[in-house]
Structures are given as structure tokens and as C-alpha cells.
């Protein structure tokens with residue numbers, strides 16, 4: 001299906017973003033011309049997915065749609081047990097309610113904001129063990145999302161086993177720039193976890209994109225199909241959380257999948273409490289059908305090749321214009337280094353946020369800040385946290401925009417880049433929530 005998008009004037013946008021308290025989440029979608037806020041739930045479903053919607057079984061218990069989803073998870077990902085949830089963070093909520101307690105330590109590679117939120121709200125601590133290369137946007141590394149095995153080993157040695165419920169590996173590593181994790185690294189994490197008798201969970205929102213990069217970049221995988229690579233990846237995990245709004249190409253949905261019947265039974269209690277009965281858990285039957293079909297399509301090489309090359313098309317254009325980006329270009333999005341783009345803006349004035357505002361004002365393109373606002377305050381000291389990277393992300397929805405839209409976005413960003421010296425001040429926070437503040441923060445321009 002196609003949907004219209006609406007042009008606006010710079011004057012319109014200046015008023016709208018001011019009324020939105022300079023928070024791009026507060027804009028109405030019709031005030032946005034090209035919406036690159038997220039690739040989550042914003043993809044276009046295929047003809048076969050739409051057909052599956054018509055076959056949805058909405059029975060409360062034991063729906064055929066549940067069994068369709070179960071079969072897809074077993075065939076494609078290899079897990080025997082699963083629980084549907086309404087989206088990825090709900091999967092985190094259910095699983096972490098089962099496994100994480102106060103005082104725990106959860107090591108991983110750049111935990112996503114909701115993942116970290118669900119850890120910190122339980123008074124546990126997320127420790128980032130991503131390789132150093134990820135924090136240098138110009139460093140070239142084929143698997144910049146990797147876990148640093150030495151950093152991880154140190155965490156496992158420093159804390160007692162009882163306080164580490166699991167290691168979480170995010171594939172691809174969204175926060176570091178949609179960067180993949182190599183098969184070797186997944187294997188190494190598994191080996192280390194086995195040595196310390198610990199569980200490994202994959203945060204799998206973009207697992208298919210990760211498999212694509214393994215096929216393209218890692219020795220020994222060029223001749224394997226995406227589905228074969230996916231199957232192997234998950235052999236190194238005990239369980240996974242999934243936001244199906246990404247690599248299952250549905251508008252809403254998620255799940256937890258696991259090998260252990262015991263964990264399944266324990267998590268079922270929280271699933272029923274927070275999401276719904278175990279055979280629908282927050283999803284409609286029709287959506288479970290579309291999800292099962294989406295898992296199949298997202299693990300086809302041609303789909304991934306087209307998608308990832310479109311992201312690279314935009315990225316390469318921006319690199320030609322001299323815009324500083326996280327390279328190599330990742331799977332689902334372009335990540336602009338705001339510290340290099342606007343070096344004269346103090347970190348306390350949130351340079352990535354002002355850059356996202358300026359891009360919106362320039363051309364109605366909506367991106368998102370992945371920097372100090374998103375990083376929240378330290379839960380103990382309540383001081384602002386300034387992460388190593390201060391980025392603006394332009395996420396590309398799946399099967400939605402054409403390369404003509406990418407040209408438009410690139411030209412808009414070039415215009416902002418050319419006048420970057422005229423952007424002299426950032427923003428100040430007026431109001432903020434105690435966690436996940438970036439969604440609702442209210443700002444003032446300095």
C-alpha cells in the first residue's frame with residue numbers, strides 16, 4: 001500500500017517543533033515529510049503478510065495462529081518454547097521479572113535503552129562490554145558491535161556468579177550504530193559463559209540483518225543461506241527477546257523464545273500477568289500469522305540485500321558530502337556523529353538533539369537523538385550521563401521509502417552541514433521523566 005506524505009514550509013516547521021517543546025516524539029506524523037525516527041513497526045507488510053491477516057484465529061486459547069508462530073520460531077530460530085508479547089520491551093519485562101533481581105549485574109554490548117531501563121528499574125546494573133572500536137566512529141571494523149571478551153571476562157571475575165543472571169548480546173548492536181556481531185564473537189561469548197556456568201540471552205530485534213553481515217563479511221559463511229546462518233547464531237543462546245517490529249516486519253509484536261522448559265514455565269506466570277494468556281500474550285491472532293510470515297521473508301537474502309544497500313546508498317551520499325558518520329554503515333540506520341558535526345556546542349547543550357531539530361526544520365525529516373538525553377541520568381548520582389557517542393540516527397523503515405527519498409534526505413542534511421557554523425547554541429531541559437526521559441522530555445532552545 002502507498003500512503004501520502006505532506007510537504008510543509010520552514011515557517012510551519014519552526015512553529016510545530018517549538019510547540020512540540022523541541023522533542024521530535026511530540027510531532028504529529030503529518031508534520032513530518034520523511035520519517036526516519038525509527039525502523040520499528042514502520043515497515044510495509046507484503047501481500048502474503050496481508051493475506052495471513054485474513055486467516056488469523058482469535059481464539060483466546062490454543063489459536064491456530066499461535067501454532068503457526070510456534071512453528072516459524074522452531075524452524076527459523078530453533079527454539080522449542082516461546083511466549084508472545086506485545087513488543088520487545090514487554091518481552092524484556094516478562095523475562096527480567098523472572099530472572100533479574102536487585103543488586104544484579106547484567107553485562108552486554110551497548111544495552112538498548114528499554115533493556116537498560118528494565119534492568120535499572122529493578123535496581124540492577126547494566127555493564128557495557130562493547131569493543132572500543134565501536135566508540136570511534138571513523139575506526140573501520142567489520143563487526144563493530146562485538147562484545148569485548150576481555151572486558152566481559154573481567155566482569156565475570158569481579159562479581160559472584162549469583163549476581164549475574166545472564167549475559168545479553170544485542171544483534172545487531174543498535175546503540176553503537178546498527179553494527180553487527182560476528183559468529184566468532186557469539187561463539188566466544190558462549191564459551192566464556194559456559195566456563196562461568198552462565199546463561200546467554202540475545203536481544204534479537206535485528207537478527208536477520210546481523211546474519212546478512214556475517215554472510216557478507218565473515219570467512220566461511222559466503223556460501224551459507226541466511227536461514228542457515230540464523231540457525232547457527234541462535235545455537236549460542238539459551239533464550240532470546242524479540243521486537244518483531246524490526247526483523248519480523250510487523251507493525252506490532254514481540255516474543256521471548258527459550259530452550260528450557262523450566263524457564264518457560266517461570267516466565268509464563270509473568271506473561272499471563274502482564275501480557276495475556278500464553279497462546280496470545282498481547283498479540284492478536286492475525287498479527288501472530290503476519291509475524292510468522294514476516295520471519296520467513298526477513299530471512300531471505302534478496303530482501304536483506306535490497307534493504308541494507310538502501311541504507312548504504314544514503315550513507316555513501318552523506319560521506320561524499322563530508323558528513324561525519326559511524327562507519328562502516330550499519331544495517332538499519334545512519335548514525336551521524338554530532339560531536340564532529342557541531343564541535344562548538346557543549347555536551348551539556350545536547351548537540352545531537354539540536355542537530356535533529358535543525359534537520360527537521362530544514363526539510364521535515366525526522367531522526368532521533370542517541371546521545372546524552374537518551375542516556376538518562378545516573379540512577380545513583382542523578383548526574384547527566386555523557387556516553388562516548390553523541391549521535392543522530394536516521395533509521396530507514398523496511399520496504400517503505402524509495403532512493404528518491406534518500407536523495408532528498410541527503411540534500412537536506414548537506415544544507416544543514418553547510419550552515420553548521422551558524423548553529424551556535426543547543427537546548428536546555430525544562431522537564432524530564434526519571435527513566436527513558438527522551439520520549440517525553442520538554443526542551444527550550446538556548
Ligand code: F0G
Nearest residue numbers: 038040087088089112114174203205243
Ligand atoms: N532491543 C533493541 C535492540 C531495540 O532496538 C528495541 C527497540 C527494543 C529492544 C525494544 O523493542 O520497541 O518493540 O519494545 N527499538 C526501537 C528503535 C524502538 O527505534 O530502535 P520494542
